[in-house]
Amino acid sequence: MTLSIGNDHAGTAYKFAIVAFLESKGYMVNNHGTDTDDSVDYPDFVHPVATEVKEKTADFGILICGSGNGVAMTANKHQDIRAGLCWNKEIVVLTRQHNNANILCIPARFTAIHQAIEMVDTFLNTPFEGGRHQNRIDKIPLSC
Template sequence: MLIAIGSDHTGVHCKYAINNFLIKKGYDIKDFGFSEYGKKVDYPDFIHPVAGFVNKGKAEFGIIICGSGNGAAMTANKYEKIRAALVWRKEIAILARKHNNANIISLPARFVDKNEMIEIVEIFLKTNFEGGRHKIRIKKISEILSSSVG
């Protein structure tokens, strides 16, 4: 399975730890993330390539990291086929997959240490979508209802 990953400067140390973990587990990685320590960058520059890659179906999942995880998730969710979930706890990772069929996990480097991030990523990747009533709800995310426009 191919996983795309990207981070800004706040997530570099976490990105390397996650990459190493995933490679040891047999995953293939496409790393779009920033790779230098000590230099500040803008997160959209590293999140857009991940989201675009997953959106085109070139990777099954994406992992994005910024300081709060919010900016990264907002950027990724601009893409039509992306459902990026901001995750900071294991339980949220489970629900993001089971109920929301999230295909990108957004992690907050300033609020979750790298060891916990690795656990969260592992849970996210191993959890399956439940379908059923959740499939109907997910379809509604991208629907534009005429009654809500204008």
């Protein structure tokens, strides 16, 4: 499985820890995030992740910024992307089961690194339930 990851300056340490965890599990990881703590613009790192997930060159994406909101808003501008902002494992389960999220957005300033790793593991191991939830997902895209 291939994952695409992106982060801004608030998520650099989280990104390094998550990538190490994923690689230890045998996942391939495409790194589109900054590797420093110098201030950057998060959309520059979100768009490549969302594009890879949309084009299916990555199975899932992970985005990290201070609040998680900026990366989620940016990713969700892409068709066929369902980026879920999560701050604990319970929300991660629901965003996968009910919303079939394909990108996990993590708020670095509101979670600990060990929690973020647990959320990533949960995200990758929680299946979409389908059924009534698929009907709702089918209504998400605008039909303009």
